[in-house]
Amino acid sequence: MIGSVTLAAIVFEVPVLLPLALGVPLLLLLACAFPALRRRLPGLFALAPVPALAAALLAGAEPDLVLGNAYFSLTFALDAPGAMLLGVAAVLWIFAGAYAARWLRGRPDRDGFIVCWLMTLTGSVGVFLAADLIGFYFLLAVLSVGASGLVLQGEGPDAFRASALYLGLALLAEAFLLAGLLLLALATPDGSLLIADAVAALPGSPWRDLTLLLLVVGLGMKAGLLPLHFWMPIAYGAAPIPAAAVMSGAVVKASIIALVRFLPFDAALPSFGLPLAALGLLGALYGVAIGITQTQPKLVLAYSSVSQMGFLAAVIGMGLAAGDPGTALAAAFYAAHHLLVKGALFLAVGVVMLTGRRHLWPMLLPAAVIALGLGGLPLTGGALAKYAAKDFMGSGLAATVAVVSSIATTLLMVHFLRRLAADTAVDPGARAPSVLVVCWLAMALASVALPWALCLLLPLGALPEALSPAALWAALWPVLIGAAIAVGLDSLGRALPQIPAGDLGVALGRLGGLVAAAGRGFETIDTFARRWAVASIALLVVSLLFGYALMAQG
Structure with missing residues (x-):
C-alpha cells in the first residue's frame, strides 16, 4: 500500500484524497436524512471506501489535511502503519459492502442498518487518518456508536443485549482513554494536540506512568484483552454476517492503530511492556481454550479474534519493553493480515450457510487455506506475519508460548472448518447468490495476495530469509502438530464442556x-x-x- 508506485510521484499542493476518503462516507451518512436517498445508498456501499483505498496507495504523495484555524484545527495524515491498515480495511469494506447490499435486498427494516453501516465506515476511515488527539477521540466515538448499532441489526432476542454490552464497554474504555489523552495533552509543549508531538513528550511527562496505564487499559479493553474480552463473542455472534465481518476485521483494528501511535516505542519501558505481553499471551491461549468448545462457526471465529488480538498485544508489549521502533510496522502488518483473513472467514460463514453439500468444497478449500494461515501455514500471509513478529518475542519463554499459540491457533481453525462444513444449507443442491460468492472469494484472494505485496513494499525484513527451508519448516511443524491434535480430539468432541459464549461475561451476569x-x-x-x-x-x-x-x- 505504501512505496514507489507510478502515481506516487504526483505531489498535490492541495490535499485531495484525504478529504475524499473521509468526506465520501460522511456525505453518504448525511444523505441518510432524506428517505428517498437513503433507500438507494446500499448500492454505493462498495464505492464509498474507494477514496480511502486510493489515499492508502498514494500515502505520502500529498500534504496533511488541516481543517480549522489557528485557534482550533483537526489534522489528518497517513503514516506507514495507518496507510497499511487503511488500505486493507478499505478492501474489506468494499467487498463486505457489496455483500451487505445483496444481503439487504428485500428486507423491510433496512434503514437502521444503512445508517449504522455508513457511520461505522466513517469512523473506521477516520481513526486511521486522524493525526491529532481530539479528532481521533471524536472519530473513535463515532465508530463505537455505529458498530453498536450494527450489532443491534442482528436477528433474535440477544441482539439488543449484545449491542448494549458492546456500547457500554466501549464507553467505559473510552473514559479511560479520554483521561489518558488529557494527560498526554497536558504534557505536550506549546499546546500541540498532534499525536506525534504528544507521544514524543510522553517519556519526559511527570504523569508518564499514569498516562500509559490509562491508555493501555482503555485500548486493551477495545482490543478484547482479558478479562474484558467477552464482548467479542457476544457482539460478533449477534451481528449480521456483513457487520461481523467488518467489526472483526476493520473496527477492532482501531485499538491497534491507537496502540502503535500512542505508545513510545523509542523508549524501553519493560514495566508496562512485559505485563502487556504476558496478558496478551494468556489471552492468545485462553481464546483457543474456550473457542474449541463452541459449536457455531461465528463464535469460533470470535474466540479466534480474542486469541489473535492477544498475540498482537504481546508483540506490542515485547516491542515496548525492548524500546524497538520497528514494533509499530510489524504489529500493523500482523494486524493487516488478521483483518483480511477474519473479514473473509466471516463472509465465508454466510456463503456456506446458503450452499448445499454438492457445491460445498469450492467454498471450503479457500477457507481452509486462509484459516490455517492464521496458524502460520507456509507460503500464506500468516506465515509472513508470524515471521515479521518472531524477532520481537525473543528466544525465551515468550517465544515458546508464541509457538504454542501457533499450534493452538491451528487446532482452533481445524475445529472451525469442521463446524463450518456442518453448517450448510438443507437443500444439497443449493447455491449461494453469485454476488456473495464473488465477494467471499475476492476477500480470500486478497488475504493471500496482499500480505505478499506489502512485504515487497515495506521494510519488514529480508523476504528470502522467510522463504528459506529452515524458516518454512519452522512455520510448518506447529501447523502439523496442531492439525494432529485436532484429529485426536475429534473423537472427544462430545466430551468437551459446553461453555456459553461470553464465558466470564456470563459468569459476571449471574451476579446481576x-x-x-x-x-x-x-x-x-x-x-x-x-x-x-x-x-x-x-x-x-x-x-x-x-x-x-x-x-x-x-
Whole structure:
C-alpha cells in the first residue's frame, strides 16, 4: 500500500484524497436524512471506501489535511502503519459492502442498518487518518456508536443485549482513554494536540506512568484483552454476517492503530511492556481454550479474534519493553493480515450457510487455506506475519508460548472448518447468490495476495530469509502438530464442556441479582439520608468535626 508506485510521484499542493476518503462516507451518512436517498445508498456501499483505498496507495504523495484555524484545527495524515491498515480495511469494506447490499435486498427494516453501516465506515476511515488527539477521540466515538448499532441489526432476542454490552464497554474504555489523552495533552509543549508531538513528550511527562496505564487499559479493553474480552463473542455472534465481518476485521483494528501511535516505542519501558505481553499471551491461549468448545462457526471465529488480538498485544508489549521502533510496522502488518483473513472467514460463514453439500468444497478449500494461515501455514500471509513478529518475542519463554499459540491457533481453525462444513444449507443442491460468492472469494484472494505485496513494499525484513527451508519448516511443524491434535480430539468432541459464549461475561451476569440488590440498598440509604432531619444532623456533625480539626491544628 505504501512505496514507489507510478502515481506516487504526483505531489498535490492541495490535499485531495484525504478529504475524499473521509468526506465520501460522511456525505453518504448525511444523505441518510432524506428517505428517498437513503433507500438507494446500499448500492454505493462498495464505492464509498474507494477514496480511502486510493489515499492508502498514494500515502505520502500529498500534504496533511488541516481543517480549522489557528485557534482550533483537526489534522489528518497517513503514516506507514495507518496507510497499511487503511488500505486493507478499505478492501474489506468494499467487498463486505457489496455483500451487505445483496444481503439487504428485500428486507423491510433496512434503514437502521444503512445508517449504522455508513457511520461505522466513517469512523473506521477516520481513526486511521486522524493525526491529532481530539479528532481521533471524536472519530473513535463515532465508530463505537455505529458498530453498536450494527450489532443491534442482528436477528433474535440477544441482539439488543449484545449491542448494549458492546456500547457500554466501549464507553467505559473510552473514559479511560479520554483521561489518558488529557494527560498526554497536558504534557505536550506549546499546546500541540498532534499525536506525534504528544507521544514524543510522553517519556519526559511527570504523569508518564499514569498516562500509559490509562491508555493501555482503555485500548486493551477495545482490543478484547482479558478479562474484558467477552464482548467479542457476544457482539460478533449477534451481528449480521456483513457487520461481523467488518467489526472483526476493520473496527477492532482501531485499538491497534491507537496502540502503535500512542505508545513510545523509542523508549524501553519493560514495566508496562512485559505485563502487556504476558496478558496478551494468556489471552492468545485462553481464546483457543474456550473457542474449541463452541459449536457455531461465528463464535469460533470470535474466540479466534480474542486469541489473535492477544498475540498482537504481546508483540506490542515485547516491542515496548525492548524500546524497538520497528514494533509499530510489524504489529500493523500482523494486524493487516488478521483483518483480511477474519473479514473473509466471516463472509465465508454466510456463503456456506446458503450452499448445499454438492457445491460445498469450492467454498471450503479457500477457507481452509486462509484459516490455517492464521496458524502460520507456509507460503500464506500468516506465515509472513508470524515471521515479521518472531524477532520481537525473543528466544525465551515468550517465544515458546508464541509457538504454542501457533499450534493452538491451528487446532482452533481445524475445529472451525469442521463446524463450518456442518453448517450448510438443507437443500444439497443449493447455491449461494453469485454476488456473495464473488465477494467471499475476492476477500480470500486478497488475504493471500496482499500480505505478499506489502512485504515487497515495506521494510519488514529480508523476504528470502522467510522463504528459506529452515524458516518454512519452522512455520510448518506447529501447523502439523496442531492439525494432529485436532484429529485426536475429534473423537472427544462430545466430551468437551459446553461453555456459553461470553464465558466470564456470563459468569459476571449471574451476579446481576446481587448488584441489583446492592443498588436497591444504596437507593434506600440515599432516600433516608436526604430526609431533612437526617441531613441537618449530618451537616451539624460535619461542621463540628471541621471546627475541631481547625482548633487542633491551631
